[in-house]
Amino acid sequence: xxxxxxxxxxxxxxxxxxxxxxxxxxxxxxxxxxxxxxxxxxxxxxxxxxxxxxxxxxxxxxxxxxxxxxxxxxxxxxxxxxxxxxxxxxxxxxxxxxxxxxxxxxxxxxxxxxxxxxxxxxxxxxxxxxxxxxxxxxxxxxxxxxxxxxxxxxxxxxxxxxxxxxxxxxxxxxxxxxxxxxxxxxxxxxxxxxxxxxxxxxxxxxxxxxxxxxxxxxxxxxxxxxxxxxxxxxxxxxxxxxxxxxxxxxxxxxxxxxxxxxxxxxxxxxxxxx
Amino acid sequence: xxxxxxxxxxxxxxxxxxxxxxxxxxxxxxxxxxxxxxxxxxxxxxxxxxxxxxxxxxxxxxxxxxxxxxxxxxxxxxxxxxxxxxxxxxxxxxxxxxxxxxxxxxxxxxxxxxxxxxxxxxxxxxxxxxxxxxxxxxxxxxxxxxxxxxxxxxxxxxxxxxxxxxxxxxxxxxxxxxxxxxxxxxxxxxxxxxxxxxxxxxxxxxxxxxxxxxxxxxxxxxxxxxxxxxxxxxxxxxxxxxxxxxxxxxxxxxxxxxxxxxxxx
Numbered sequence: 001x002x003x004x005x006x007x008x009x010x011x012x013x014x015x016x017x018x019x020x021x022x023x024x025x026x027x028x029x030x031x032x033x034x035x036x037x038x039x040x041x042x043x044x045x046x047x048x049x050x051x052x053x054x055x056x057x058x059x060x061x062x063x064x065x066x067x068x069x070x071x072x073x074x075x076x077x078x079x080x081x082x083x084x085x086x087x088x089x090x091x092x093x094x095x096x097x098x099x100x101x102x103x104x105x106x107x108x109x110x111x112x113x114x115x116x117x118x119x120x121x122x123x124x125x126x127x128x129x130x131x132x133x134x135x136x137x138x139x140x141x142x143x144x145x146x147x148x149x150x151x152x153x154x155x156x157x158x159x160x161x162x163x164x165x166x167x168x169x170x171x172x173x174x175x176x177x178x179x180x181x182x183x184x185x186x187x188x189x190x191x192x193x194x195x196x197x198x199x200x201x202x203x204x205x206x207x208x209x210x211x212x213x214x215x216x217x218x219x220x221x222x223x224x225x226x227x228x229x230x231x232x233x234x235x236x237x238x239x240x241x242x243x244x245x246x247x248x249x250x251x252x253x254x255x256x257x258x259x260x261x262x263x264x265x266x267x268x269x270x271x272x273x274x
Numbered sequence: 275x276x277x278x279x280x281x282x283x284x285x286x287x288x289x290x291x292x293x294x295x296x297x298x299x300x301x302x303x304x305x306x307x308x309x310x311x312x313x314x315x316x317x318x319x320x321x322x323x324x325x326x327x328x329x330x331x332x333x334x335x336x337x338x339x340x341x342x343x344x345x346x347x348x349x350x351x352x353x354x355x356x357x358x359x360x361x362x363x364x365x366x367x368x369x370x371x372x373x374x375x376x377x378x379x380x381x382x383x384x385x386x387x388x389x390x391x392x393x394x395x396x397x398x399x400x401x402x403x404x405x406x407x408x409x410x411x412x413x414x415x416x417x418x419x420x421x422x423x424x425x426x427x428x429x430x431x432x433x434x435x436x437x438x439x440x441x442x443x444x445x446x447x448x449x450x451x452x453x454x455x456x457x458x459x460x461x462x463x464x465x466x467x468x469x470x471x472x473x474x475x476x477x478x479x480x481x482x483x484x485x486x487x488x489x490x491x492x493x494x495x496x497x498x499x500x501x502x503x504x505x506x507x508x509x510x511x512x513x514x515x516x517x518x519x520x521x522x523x524x525x526x527x528x529x530x531x532x533x534x535x536x537x538x539x
Contacts, residue, residue, distance in 0.1 A: 040412070041409030041410070042408070043409070048408055049406060054405075059402075060401065060402035066395065066409055068410055068412060070373070070412060071415070073366060073369055089415065090373075090412075090418065091414050092414070092452040092453070093441070093451065094413070094414035094442060095410075099401070114453075115454075148364070148365055148366075149366065
């Protein structure tokens with residue numbers, strides 16, 4: 001997300017965004033950076049849909065390639081393996097084949113003769129991933145329970161960048177997690193950048209979970225142009241260190257607001273709650 | 275018209291609530307399953323899978339909703355960090371499981387039609403939707419790889435429609451048209467709504483009323499359905515939970531009564 005915020009502040013535009021996806025897609029849509037989105041879903045998880053993505057779709061403002069999420073996985077894998085496509089049943093009979101007229105099927109050359117979806121390779125110009133720990137040479141460590149698809153995004157891309165909570169010495173990895181947590185090899189990365197809190201407001205477990213309160217504010221602000229301007233000025237027009245400070249201040253203000261509300265309810269006495 | 279159960283307010287009395295009928299109906303989706311991964315979205319489906327596991331489907335494999343399979347049968351709403359885990363099931367291994375067919379799933383449906391097509395992508399024209407929903411997610415792949423059922427907690431002519439706007443989950447007619455690779459592992463097993471249970475056990479695989487939840491009439495269901503349902507001469511009532519099942523639902527699986535918030539009696 002720190003890299004996404006950097007893109008928001010840059011003059012990059014006309015992007016094709018390939019994401020599973022989350023608020024990264026919404027933020028880029030809000031900033032008018034997106035020409036085309038490739039996705040299996042766009043969700044905030046605890047809130048079903050991203051408000052900016054929803055608005056962009058409903059305005060017909062962006063071109064889209066909507067895939068089954070397993071097809072998305074195979075598209076990255078095909079790109080990573082340098083083959084033009086990978087076959088699957090996923091997509092057969094669904095409107096994924098209708099709304100993406102460029103998708104083709106392939107007939108098995110073996111005796112079964114099954115006709116399957118040929119998921120095209122999703123080749124990327126650049127990949128941006130975020131991990132818990134990395135060393136300066138570009139090996140990455142994922143300490144959460146799910147490694148997701150970071151290695152495939154990197155494998156599918158020409159230029160590969162990894163942001164990390166903390167750059168450590170290589171000999172530090174073993175004290176943080178088992179060998180299988182070292183799931184990004186330096187074969188897959190061209191650059192590594194330390195940016196603490198870089199996944200905010202999404203999760204980077206076990207370092208931190210999703211900032212639900214901030215996400216709610218993001219959604220509320222998105223629904224009101226004036227509030228969105230204020231949100232943009234405070235959080236998105238500033239550099240990353242300033243963003244992180246602003247997020248901290250916003251949390252303090254929120255706590256104070258909740259405490260004040262509680263005090264007011266207490267003063268009103270029981271039965272007056274809400 | 276069937277007699278409504280007595281004392282349907284809350285879950286503390288002896289009467290069975292609508293939410294409890296729904297949970298038991300969802301459990302039936304897993305009857306006869308051996309060692310397959312149960313995935314269940316929504317409160318009644320989550321309860322149903324757990325109930326099946328504790329009673330008639332003891333080999334069912336449950337997930338923690340994150341990246342693991344759980345050894346026990348957790349109550350709804352428990353802190354995930356307290357669960358005993360038995361295996362790693364990160365996102366990409368879910369696809370291995372889906373594509374191997376070792377899964378039985380209850381998804382939700384924003385729209386469903388008489389052929390079993392389901393929509394969670396968008397309402398209106400996909401190119402410029404009236405309402406953008408979450409996207410097709412895994413519905414296309416799920417439906418052509420393993421049994422899939424649907425949970426619709428708000429049965430109405432807006433959810434049970436003549437034809438869904440964006441075919442996300444694939445129904446019988448669309449699978450048939452796509453050919454043998456699509457039909458080979460395709461099965462839309464049941465549709466459970468807050469009003470009744472539906473299947474596709476007709477010669478042409480069009481949706482049929484399988485049972486009405488006690489307290490609901492056939493006319494009510496017909497009026498809330500936007501297409502012509504197949505209706506057998508004798509319509510059964512959704513079965514009663516056994517005393518053991520009720521006890522498990524109320525004291526073990528959902529002591530906080532979350533089910534009553536999803537479906538109010």
